[in-house]
Amino acid sequence: MEASQFKECLDTFCVWSGQSFNSHKSNIFFNRNTNRDLEGLISGILQFERIPILSHYLGLPLFCSNKISDFSYVVDKLDSKLAGWKSRLLSKASRFDRSGALCLCAWDTIYAPKGFGGLGFRWSSDMNRDFLAKWCWSLVSNAYSLRFSILRGKYLRNNSFLNVAASPTDSIFWKHLVKTKPLILRGVCIMVGNGSLIDLWLHLWVPSHPTFRLISVCLRDHGALVVADLFHPNRG
Numbered sequence: 001m002e003a004s005q006f007k008e009c010l011d012t013f014c015v016w017s018g019q020s021f022n023s024h025k026s027n028i029f030f031n032r033n034t035n036r037d038l039e040g041l042i043s044g045i046l047q048f049e050r051i052p053i054l055s056h057y058l059g060l061p062l063f064c065s066n067k068i069s070d071f072s073y074v075v076d077k078l079d080s081k082l083a084g085w086k087s088r089l090l091s092k093a094s095r096f097d098r099s100g101a102l103c104l105c106a107w108d109t110i111y112a113p114k115g116f117g118g119l120g121f122r123w124s125s126d127m128n129r130d131f132l133a134k135w136c137w138s139l140v141s142n143a144y145s146l147r148f149s150i151l152r153g154k155y156l157r158n159n160s161f162l163n164v165a166a167s168p169t170d171s172i173f174w175k176h177l178v179k180t181k182p183l184i185l186r187g188v189c190i191m192v193g194n195g196s197l198i199d200l201w202l203h204l205w206v207p208s209h210p211t212f213r214l215i216s217v218c219l220r221d222h223g224a225l226v227v228a229d230l231f232h233p234n235r236g
Contacts, residue, residue: 003041003042003045003046004045006046007045007046023046023047023048024049026046026047026048026049027048027049027050027051027055028042028043028046028048028049028050028051029050029051029053029055029062030042030050032053111123129180129183132176132177132180133180133183133184135177135180136161136177136180136181136183136184137184137188139151139152139156139161139177140160140161140162140184140188151174155170155174161181162181162184162185162188162203162204163202164178165178166178166179185204188204188212189204189205189206189207189212190203190204190205192205192227194228195226195227195228195229195230195231196226196227196228197226198226198227198228199224199225199226200214200224200225200226200227200229200230201213201214201224201225205227
């Protein structure tokens with residue numbers, strides 16, 4: 001049974017590495033179509049407790065059905081804390097300057113760097129986009145790690161990240177990665193090797209052109225081509 005083999009692999013890893021895991025803090029989630037008897041059998045073999053689909057970890061839901069409703073409690077909690085903070089710290093005296101006028105500050109000024117008179121705040125949307133862009137670049141540059149291997153095996157299947165599109169059944173994280181792809185495309189260009197896998201028209205491989213694509217009218221009559229078709233058979 002696969003559960004027994006998984007448990008054997010886990011035990012072997014613990015012996016070889018000298019590490020151990022706490023079965024009381026380890027859980028397992030089953031699809032709703034899984035037979036209840038099978039769930040009990042697998043849980044008994046692995047010694048993991050079953051968790052429901054509405055479970056949370058570190059205050060966040062493990063499984064998202066709707067990102068707006070699932071995380072609405074975070075917004076409500078933040079609003080309540082901000083309301084209490086305003087009532088305690090923003091007294092009537094602190095809301096006015098010495099001349100008695102109400103002091104307001106534009107968000108653009110607050111988010112400006114401290115060297116330019118701002119407070120150095122950052123837009124959370126920009127930070128999130130930057131983090132996603134780093135993930136995208138790791139996928140494009142074939143960075144090796146377990147997490148990227150999992151993403152490539154599940155979503156790419158030997159395809160290039162630059163050529164895939166998100167499907168409705170993909171995870172929210174993967175959909176946002178695909179949405180961030182245009183940011184990467186502004187500056188990414190393929191390094192040409194033998195050119196056998198680089199589409200002459202679709203792929204970005206011309207570093208001297210602003211769009212990184214080949215612009216030619218006469219060659220389009222030849223149909224689908226790869227970069228290798230441009231090489232001389234004897235001189236390359």
